[in-house]
Amino acid sequence: MTEAQADPDGPGAHWPALRFGDRTLTYGELAATASPLAARVTEAGRIAVWATPTLETAVAVVAALLAGVPAVPLNPKSGESELGHIVSDSAPTLVLAAPGTQLPPTLDALERVDVDVDIDVRGTGAASPATGAPAAIGHPGLTPETPALIVYTSGTTGPPKGAVIPRRAVAATLDALADAWQWTGDDVLVHGLPLFHVHGLILGILGPLRRGGSVRHLGRFETAGVTRELSEGATMLFGVPTMYHRIAETLPDDPALAKALARARLLVSGSAALPVHDHERIAQATGRRVIERYGMTETLMNTSVRADGEPRAGTVGVPLPGVELRLTEEDRTTAVEAYDGETVGEIQVRGPNLFTEYLNRPEATAAAFTEDGWFRTGDMAVRDPDGYVRIVGRKATDLIKSGGYKIGAGEIENALLEHPGVREAAVTGEPDADLGERIVAWIVPADPQSPPSVDELADHVARRLAPHKRPRVVHHLDALPRNDMGKIMKRALTHG
Numbered sequence: 316m317t318e319a320q321a322d323p324d325g326p327g328a329h330w331p332a333l334r335f336g337d338r339t340l341t342y343g344e345l346a347a348t349a350s351p352l353a354a355r356v357t358e359a360g361r362i363a364v365w366a367t368p369t370l371e372t373a374v375a376v377v378a379a380l381l382a383g384v385p386a387v388p389l390n391p392k393s394g395e396s397e398l399g400h401i402v403s404d405s406a407p408t409l410v411l412a413a414p415g416t417q418l419p420p421t422l423d424a425l426e427r428v429d430v431d432v433d434i435d436v437r438g439t440g441a442a443s444p445a446t447g448a449p450a451a452i453g454h455p456g457l458t459p460e461t462p463a464l465i466v467y468t469s470g471t472t473g474p475p476k477g478a479v480i481p482r483r484a485v486a487a488t489l490d491a492l493a494d495a496w497q498w499t500g501d502d503v504l505v506h507g508l509p510l511f512h513v514h515g516l517i518l519g520i521l522g523p524l525r526r527g528g529s530v531r532h533l534g535r536f537e538t539a540g541v542t543r544e545l546s547e548g549a550t551m552l553f554g555v556p557t558m559y560h561r562i563a564e565t566l567p568d569d570p571a572l573a574k575a576l577a578r579a580r581l582l583v584s585g586s587a588a589l590p591v592h593d594h595e596r597i598a599q600a601t602g603r604r605v606i607e608r609y610g611m612t613e614t615l616m617n618t619s620v621r622a623d624g625e626p627r628a629g630t631v632g633v634p635l636p637g638v639e640l641r642l643t644e645e646d647r648t649t650a651v652e653a654y655d656g657e658t659v660g661e662i663q664v665r666g667p668n669l670f671t672e673y674l675n676r677p678e679a680t681a682a683a684f685t686e687d688g689w690f691r692t693g694d695m696a697v698r699d700p701d702g703y704v705r706i707v708g709r710k711a712t713d714l715i716k717s718g719g720y721k722i723g724a725g726e727i728e729n730a731l732l733e734h735p736g737v738r739e740a741a742v743t744g745e746p747d748a749d750l751g752e753r754i755v756a757w758i759v760p761a762d763p764q765s766p767p768s769v770d771e772l773a774d775h776v777a778r779r780l781a782p783h784k785r786p787r788v789v790h791h792l793d794a795l796p797r798n799d800m801g802k803i804m805k806r807a808l809t810h811g
């Protein structure tokens with residue numbers, strides 16, 4: 316935040332903060348919109364946010380932060396079973412949504428508060444959110460450990476867990492990224508990421524606001540929007556590898572896109588590994604190298620290639636300031652000392668960027684940390700002699716990363732088993748050039764004469780969980796391969 320923007324009566328109040336399509340809010344307008352909303356929700360225990368990719372979602376989350384009330388962003392495409400779980404687990408008292416949005420019956424028990432961003436705020440010089448809440452709002456007991464957000468994330472089995480992310484972690488990760496990326500209030504970020512996950516919401520909305528800069532959200536990702544915004548003053552692009560893959564595919568026929576990307580100060584990829592092939596194709600067409608950063612819902616950001624570092628393909632760079640990172644051996648406690656680009660270990664991290672706990676899941680929280688407070692990421696990596704981290708895989712084969720979304724195989728298997736046409740089910744991920752991995756369902760049909768079709772099972776999973784969790788491929792089997800203990804042998808499925 317520059318001084319000019321921090322001054323409520325200064326020119327900074329007129330600086331653009333958020334732009335979604337043709338709707339913009341300056342810092343003054345954002346404060347004037349979010350402050351009354353914050354005052355309205357201060358007494359709520361937790362608030363759900365119907366996180367459509369709109370201005371209203373950004374304002375709702377800013378209001379929750381001003382009020383000091385934890386926000387639970389909800390995927391508006393969540394199916395009934397997933398939404399039901401998140402709402403009963405996090406127990407919000409009210410839901411913030413854009414006026415006119417239809418909410419599903421699952422949310423009927425919650426008080427609905429509309430986020431009205433069209434109130435007349437012109438000419439108000441109210442304080443910017445980055446300067447802190449006006450005295451009348453916000454809990455007096457607010458501390459850096461107060462939860463800012465509860466973000467639901469999938470595990471290998473069971474329904475998603477709510478990661479409780481304190482204000483301290485949000486501030487620490489955004490300030491560390493500012494250092495690594497030389498990110499300032501002069502930057503204008505463009506992206507089309509969903510707003511119910513860390514990447515799109517914390518990095519993509521709260522990041523620019525903390526710096527006093529601007530974000531332009533595309534509503535949904537498309538390369539034409541990227542070209543337009545980067546040609547009209549945007550300086551940074553955030554995306555998941557699927558988005559960069561689509562950019563790489565488009566570049567040969569789109570010189571305007573190549574020119575726009577070449578002008579950007581920083582192209583950043585995260586949420587999954589960016590294939591070297593896509594990295595190289597973009598570099599060749601634009602002369603620019605995408606930099607990768609590595610994070611997790613529970614840890615926020617851990618490493619990044621620095622803006623002043625060497626942007627090598629296939630690496631997530633070095634630990635961010637304040638983040639301790641180690642690799643451990645099979646026992647998950649002995650540290651690997653080697654920086655040889657060869658010795659593989661599990662990445663464990665410690666630092667102010669970490670979440671506090673999984674909501675209502677003390678055992679899962681305890682299992683996620685070592686005795687001395689290291690968080691076990693489950694990601695496997697090597698370290699190069701210059702400290703660059705290269706992720707080489709994942710400990711759990713039952714976690715699938717598709718389109719940058721983390722999806723637990725067990726969750727989908729449970730949903731499939733609720734379909735009357737499915738007797739047994741196993742879910743795996745297989746390589747996909749666009750999505751990184753695609754979800755594959757292996758099922759034993761209840762009636763082999765009329766097995767359920769891929770569309771039927773995809774719709775079934777999308778309705779219960781979320782569209783991005785739907786299987787893209789379905790195989791029918793007479794029986795699932797099992798070992799002597801009766802456990803499904805997934806490796807036989809993926810390689811068989």
Ligand code: MCA
Nearest residue numbers: 512513514557585586610611612718719720773774777782
């Ligand atoms: C298709 N659709 C369906 C069905 N089939 N809907 C319901 N039922 C069906 N059977 C709809 C979809 O909802 C979607 O609708 C459209 O068809 C296309 O779907 P799809 O092919 O699945 O996806 P896509 O639109 O091509 O999406 C690719 C994407 C997306 C844009 C790259 O995967 C994405 O936004 N990924 C970002 C994930 C992310 O932000 N991860 C961060 C978490 P419609 O067109 O209306 O949408 S990781 C994180 O936060 C950590 C900290 C980190 O490190 O970043």
Ligand code: AMP
Nearest residue numbers: 585586587588607608609610611612721
């Ligand atoms: P999520 O739990 O959805 O936040 O996803 C976190 C996981 O995404 C991490 O544990 C990694 O497996 C993966 N991930 C995030 N960023 C990267 C990256 N740049 N390269 C490889 N994997 C990544």
